[in-house]
Amino acid sequence: MQPAAAGAMSPFHAGVFSLVVFTVLVMLFIASQLFLAAWLGEKKKSPEKSRPYECGIIPTGSASFRYPVPFYLVAIFFLIFDVEGAFILTWAVVYREVGLAGYAQMSFFILLLLAGLFYIWKQGGLDWKEAYNRADS
Amino acid sequence: MERGVQPSRFLNIADRIINWSRKYSLWPMFFGLSCCFVEEAATFTSRYDLARFGAEVIRPSPRQSDLLIVSGTVFKKIAPVVLRLYEQMPEPKWVISMGSCANSGGMFDVYSVVQGVDQIIPVDVYVPGCPPRPEALLEGLVILQDKIMATEKPSRKVFHLGGGTQGTDRPILVNGATKSGDPRGPGYEGLPIRGTSIVPGPLHWGNRSDLMWTPPAHRRELSETDQAMAAELRERFGDKARLEPHSSDMPTFEVDPGSVKDVLRFLKNESKYKYKRLDDLTAIDESARRDSTWNGGLAEGISEAGLAGAFSRRERGRYPDFTVVYQLLSFDTASRVRIKSGLDAQDRARAQVSTASITDLWPSANWYEREVFDMFGIRFEGHPNLHRILMPEWWEGHPLRKDYPGRATEMAPYTLEDARKRQPMDAMELSTLDNKGPKGDTEFFLNIGPHHVSTHGLLRCIAGLEGEEIKSLDLEIGYHHRASEKLGERQSWHQYIPYTDRNDYLAGSSLEFSYVTAVETLAGIKVPERAQAVRVLLAELYRLSNHLVWMATFAHDVGAMTPNFYTFAEREMILDIIELITGGRLHAEFLRIGGLAADLPEGWKKAVDDLTAIFPRRLWEYEKLLRKNPIFLQRTKGIGRISLEEAMDWGVTGPNLRACGLAWDLRKKMPYSGYENYDFEIPTATEGDCYARYLVRVEEMRQSIRIIEQVAFNMPSGRYVTDDYRYAIPRREEMLKDIETLIHHFINVTRGMKIPVGEAYGVTEVPRGEHGYYVVSDGLGSAYRVRVRGPGFANIQTLPMMATGESIADLISIIGSMDVILPDIDR
Numbered sequence: 001m002q003p004a005a006a007g008a009m010s011p012f013h014a015g016v017f018s019l020v021v022f023t024v025l026v027m028l029f030i031a032s033q034l035f036l037a038a039w040l041g042e043k044k045k046s047p048e049k050s051r052p053y054e055c056g057i058i059p060t061g062s063a064s065f066r067y068p069v070p071f072y073l074v075a076i077f078f079l080i081f082d083v084e085g086a087f088i089l090t091w092a093v094v095y096r097e098v099g100l101a102g103y104a105q106m107s108f109f110i111l112l113l114l115a116g117l118f119y120i121w122k123q124g125g126l127d128w129k130e131a132y133n134r135a136d137s
Numbered sequence: 138m139e140r141g142v143q144p145s146r147f148l149n150i151a152d153r154i155i156n157w158s159r160k161y162s163l164w165p166m167f168f169g170l171s172c173c174f175v176e177e178a179a180t181f182t183s184r185y186d187l188a189r190f191g192a193e194v195i196r197p198s199p200r201q202s203d204l205l206i207v208s209g210t211v212f213k214k215i216a217p218v219v220l221r222l223y224e225q226m227p228e229p230k231w232v233i234s235m236g237s238c239a240n241s242g243g244m245f246d247v248y249s250v251v252q253g254v255d256q257i258i259p260v261d262v263y264v265p266g267c268p269p270r271p272e273a274l275l276e277g278l279v280i281l282q283d284k285i286m287a288t289e290k291p292s293r294k295v296f297h298l299g300g301g302t303q304g305t306d307r308p309i310l311v312n313g314a315t316k317s318g319d320p321r322g323p324g325y326e327g328l329p330i331r332g333t334s335i336v337p338g339p340l341h342w343g344n345r346s347d348l349m350w351t352p353p354a355h356r357r358e359l360s361e362t363d364q365a366m367a368a369e370l371r372e373r374f375g376d377k378a379r380l381e382p383h384s385s386d387m388p389t390f391e392v393d394p395g396s397v398k399d400v401l402r403f404l405k406n407e408s409k410y411k412y413k414r415l416d417d418l419t420a421i422d423e424s425a426r427r428d429s430t431w432n433g434g435l436a437e438g439i440s441e442a443g444l445a446g447a448f449s450r451r452e453r454g455r456y457p458d459f460t461v462v463y464q465l466l467s468f469d470t471a472s473r474v475r476i477k478s479g480l481d482a483q484d485r486a487r488a489q490v491s492t493a494s495i496t497d498l499w500p501s502a503n504w505y506e507r508e509v510f511d512m513f514g515i516r517f518e519g520h521p522n523l524h525r526i527l528m529p530e531w532w533e534g535h536p537l538r539k540d541y542p543g544r545a546t547e548m549a550p551y552t553l554e555d556a557r558k559r560q561p562m563d564a565m566e567l568s569t570l571d572n573k574g575p576k577g578d579t580e581f582f583l584n585i586g587p588h589h590v591s592t593h594g595l596l597r598c599i600a601g602l603e604g605e606e607i608k609s610l611d612l613e614i615g616y617h618h619r620a621s622e623k624l625g626e627r628q629s630w631h632q633y634i635p636y637t638d639r640n641d642y643l644a645g646s647s648l649e650f651s652y653v654t655a656v657e658t659l660a661g662i663k664v665p666e667r668a669q670a671v672r673v674l675l676a677e678l679y680r681l682s683n684h685l686v687w688m689a690t691f692a693h694d695v696g697a698m699t700p701n702f703y704t705f706a707e708r709e710m711i712l713d714i715i716e717l718i719t720g721g722r723l724h725a726e727f728l729r730i731g732g733l734a735a736d737l738p739e740g741w742k743k744a745v746d747d748l749t750a751i752f753p754r755r756l757w758e759y760e761k762l763l764r765k766n767p768i769f770l771q772r773t774k775g776i777g778r779i780s781l782e783e784a785m786d787w788g789v790t791g792p793n794l795r796a797c798g799l800a801w802d803l804r805k806k807m808p809y810s811g812y813e814n815y816d817f818e819i820p821t822a823t824e825g826d827c828y829a830r831y832l833v834r835v836e837e838m839r840q841s842i843r844i845i846e847q848v849a850f851n852m853p854s855g856r857y858v859t860d861d862y863r864y865a866i867p868r869r870e871e872m873l874k875d876i877e878t879l880i881h882h883f884i885n886v887t888r889g890m891k892i893p894v895g896e897a898y899g900v901t902e903v904p905r906g907e908h909g910y911y912v913v914s915d916g917l918g919s920a921y922r923v924r925v926r927g928p929g930f931a932n933i934q935t936l937p938m939m940a941t942g943e944s945i946a947d948l949i950s951i952i953g954s955m956d957v958i959l960p961d962i963d964r
Binding site: 071 | 198199200218219221222224225227228229294295296297303560561563564565581582583584585586587588589597603604605
C-alpha cells in the first residue's frame with residue numbers, strides 16, 4: 001500500500017470533539033424515539049393480533065421450511081456490486097489527486113467486475129426462471 | 138388540592154393535542170366487501186379527494202391503519218375475516234359502517250348475510266345509503282372526527298395513568314336483545330312480513346294472482362336450424378329426447394336422466410351444429426309447483442306435506458322433484474338449446490337424488506355441478522371433487538330448495554361466537570378436497586385474498602408455491618354470495634330489478650337489461666323503440682364507466698397508480714349523465730318491464746354530446762400512459778395465455794373470449810334492442826394474453842362511444858314504456874285519467890303483475906361478457922325460479938389454468954386483465 005499523499009485526508013485534530021457530541025446526540029435522539037414509541041400508547045395483546053396477517057385467513061403450516069429463493073442470488077450479486085460502488089465513488093472524489101495511475105487501477109478494477117458480471121450472466125445467475133428449472137431437475 | 142388540579146389541566150391540554158392530531162391523520166383500511174366500496178374508492182380520487190380531510194392514504198393491511206370502513210354487505214362467510222382484520226389493527230381504532238348492508242343487512246335479508254356488522258364489531262359511525270354517495274362517506278368521516286374531538290380522553294391511556302377513553306368503546310350489539318332483530322325496526326312483532334303470502338311455496342294460499350288472467354306465454358317459432366337439429370335428435374334418440382311443443386326463447390327438450398349425457402355428448406361433438414359451449418347448468422326445485430292441470434283445493438295441499446315444506450308427488454302432477462337444466466350454445470349457427478332432465482328423489486326427505494356428471498364433456502361443468510349440489514343437494518356421479526362451492530362447508534341445508542327459509546331474520550342471528558368459530562377452511566384441507574394438494578417438500582400455501590387489493594373483491598386464491606412459481610392454484614369463492622337467486626323467488630317481478638343491478642355493481646343498468654329482456658321474452662312484451670334506444674344508451678355508458686374502472690385498476694395492479702386518478706375523472710362525467718337520466722349512480726334501477734321508469738330528462742343530449750366530444754382524445758392520452766410503458770408491456774405480454782379452444786370449452790365470454798381471436802359478441806351475433814341498427818365493430822385480438830385483453834377492452838371503449846353517438850343522434854320519439862299495462866307500471870299522467878290504468882297501476886305496484894307460466898332466458902352483452910337471467914314462472918306475482926348466469930363464474934374458472942407455472946406477480950396481472958367482479962361470480 002502506498003502512503004497517502006499529503007493533504008489527501010483531513011488532519012486529525014480537535015474537530016473530533018464535535019463529532020463525539022454529534023454521535024451522542026444522535027444516540028440520545030434514537031433512544032428517546034424508541035422509548036416513546038414503546039411506552040406511549042395503549043397496547044392490547046391478543047392471539048389474533050399476534051397472528052401473521054395473510055389476507056384475513058389463518059395461515060397454513062409454519063414459515064420455517066426450505067424455501068427456494070432465486071431472488072436471494074440476485075440480492076447477493078447486487079450487494080457485491082453495490083459495495084464495489086463505494087470504491088468507485090471514493091475514487092471520484094480524489095480523481096484529480098490520484099491521477100493517471102489511479103485511473104488505470106480503477107479501470108482494471110471495473111473491467112474485473114464486468115468480467116464477473118458477464119460470467120454470472122452467462123451462467124444464468126440473473127435469470128429467475130432458470131433458477132426454477134434447476135430446482136426442478 | 139392545588140397539586141391535584143395541575144396534572145388534570147395538563148392532561149386536558151394533552152387530550153386536545155392528541156385528539157387534534159388523530160382527527161387529521163386517520164388511516165383508513167381498504168376492505169371492499171361489495172358495491173359500497175366502489176363509492177369508497179371514488180372518494181379518494183380527484184373529484185372527492187379524501188386527502189382534504191387528512192385521511193390521505195388508504196392502507197391495504199390492518200397493521201398500518203386505525204380506521205376500518207366496512208363498506209358493503211357483510212356475508213356470514215366473510216364475517217370471521219372482518220373480525221380478524223379488526224382485531225389485527227393496532228389501538229386505538231375506529232369503525233365506520235358504510236351502507237345499508239353493513240348497517241343492518243339492508244335490502245339483503247337473506248340467509249347468507251349478517252344483519253348488521255355491529256353484531257360482531259363495535260361501530261362508531263353509520264353511513265346510510267345503498268350505496269352512500271362519496272359525499273356521504275366524507276360526512277361520515279367528519280362526524281367521526283367530531284366524535285374523537287368531543288368525546289375521547291386519550292391522554293390517561295397514553296401515559297398509562299389508568300382510565301381515559303380512546304377509539305371505539307361502544308359494545309357490540311346483540312340481535313334481539315340490544316338491537317331489534319326485525320328488518321322493519323322495532324314495534325312490528327307479530328305482524329307477518331309484507332308479501333309473505335305471495336311468495337310461492339307452502340304458504341302461497343290466498344295468492345290473488347290466480348284470479349288474474351293473462352295470455353299464455355310467448356310462443357316462438359323454431360328456426361330452420363332448430364328444426365333440423367330437432368330432427369337430428371329425434372332420429373338419434375327417438376323418444377328419449379322429447380321436444381317441448383312450445384317455448385318462448387329456444388328449443389327445449391325433455392330428456393330422460395339416463396340418456397342426458399349421451400344427448401349432450403351428441404350435441405357437442407357429433408351434431409352438425411356443434412353446440413360447443415355449455416352456456417349454463419342449473420336446477421329447479423319443483424316441489425312447490427302448482428300443476429295447472431291439477432285443480433284440487435290448494436288449502437288441502439298445504440295441510441300436511443305443504444307445511445312440512447313440500448307438496449307430495451300427486452299434488453304436483455306432472456312435475457318431478459327436481460329438474461336439471463343444461464343450456465348449450467352453438468357458435469356456428471348462433472343458436473341455443475335447452476335440455477331439461479327431471480329427477481325424482483329416492484326418499485321422502487329428498488336427500489338422495491343424483492344424476493351423471495358431465496365434467497368429462499365440459500371441464501367448466503365442474504363448478505356448475507358443485508353449485509347445483511350446494512344449492513339443491515343433487516349429487517353428480519363421477520364428479521371429481523363434489524363439495525360445497527358458494528356456502529361454507531359447515532353450512533346446513535341447501536338454500537335454493539323450496540323448503541329452505543330465505544330470510545336471515547327467520548334464522549338464528551349471527552353472533553360474535555359464530556364469527557370466532559366459523560373460520561374459512563384451511564388452505565391445505567381445501568386444496569386436498571380439490572385434488573390440488575402439495576406436490577414437493579418445498580411447496581407451501583399462500584392465501585391471496587379474500588382481503589386483498591388485487592383480487593378485486595372477496596376472492597380467495599390459494600397458491601401452492603415453490604419459491605415464486607405457482608405450482609398449483611385453487612380458488613375459493615362464495616364470500617360474496619348474496620342469495621340473488623333466492624331473492625328472485627320472493628320479490629315481485631318488478632321488485633327484483635334493483636337486485637339485478639347489484640349482481641355486477643360496475644355495470645348497473647346492463648344487468649337490469651338482461652333481466653327485463655328475460656321477462657319480456659317470456660310474456661311477449663313489445664318494448665317501444667325509444668325505450669330500446671335508451672336501454673342501449675345506458676348499457677354503453679355503463680360499459681364505458683366499467684372499462685374505465687377496469688383500466689385504472691388493471692394499471693394499478695401492475696404498478697401504475699396514475700391512471701386511477703385520470704380515468705375516474707371521465708367516469709364521474711359518465712356517472713353524472715347517468716344520474717341526470719336515472720337519478721342513480723352505481724345502481725340506476727331505471728329499466729322497467731316493458732320500458733323505462735321515466736322519459737329522458739331535458740338536457741340529456743348536451744351532456745352526452747359533451748362526453749362524446751372529449752372522450753376519444755382523453756382515452757388516447759390515458760393509453761399513452763400504458764401502451765408505451767415498458768413495465769406495463771413486460772408484465773402483460775405473453776402472460777396468462779389461454780387458447781381459443783380452451784376459452785370456448787370453458788364457457789369464457791366477453792372481452793376475454795374476443796382476446797383469443799373469436800369475434801363473438803351478442804350485440805352483433807344475436808342482436809337485441811336494436812343493436813343491428815348501429816354501425817360498430819367487434820374488436821378482437823389473437824394472443825389470448827393479458828395484453829390482448831387490454832387491447833380488446835380499450836378498443837371496445839372506442840366502439841361504445843361510436844354507438845353512443847349514433848343512439849343520441851337518432852333517438853326515436855314516442856313512448857318510453859309499453860302501453861300493454863297488464864305487464865307494466867303505467868305512466869302517471871295516464872294513470873290519473875283512466876280508471877282501467879289506475880287499476881293496473883294499483884295491482885302492479887302492490888302485489889305485482891302476473892307473468893304466465895313458462896320459462897325464458899334473457900341475455901345481453903354486459904361489459905364482462907354474457908350475463909343472462911333464466912326466469913321460470915308458475916303464473917304468480919313473483920318468479921318461481923330466477924337463475925343468474927354470471928359471466929364471471931365461467932371466466933374465473935380458467936384462472937388456475939392460466940396462472941399455473943407463472944410467477945406469483947403474474948397472478949396479479951392475470952386477475953387484473955380478466956376484469957373480475959365478485960357479485961357476478963358468487964351472485
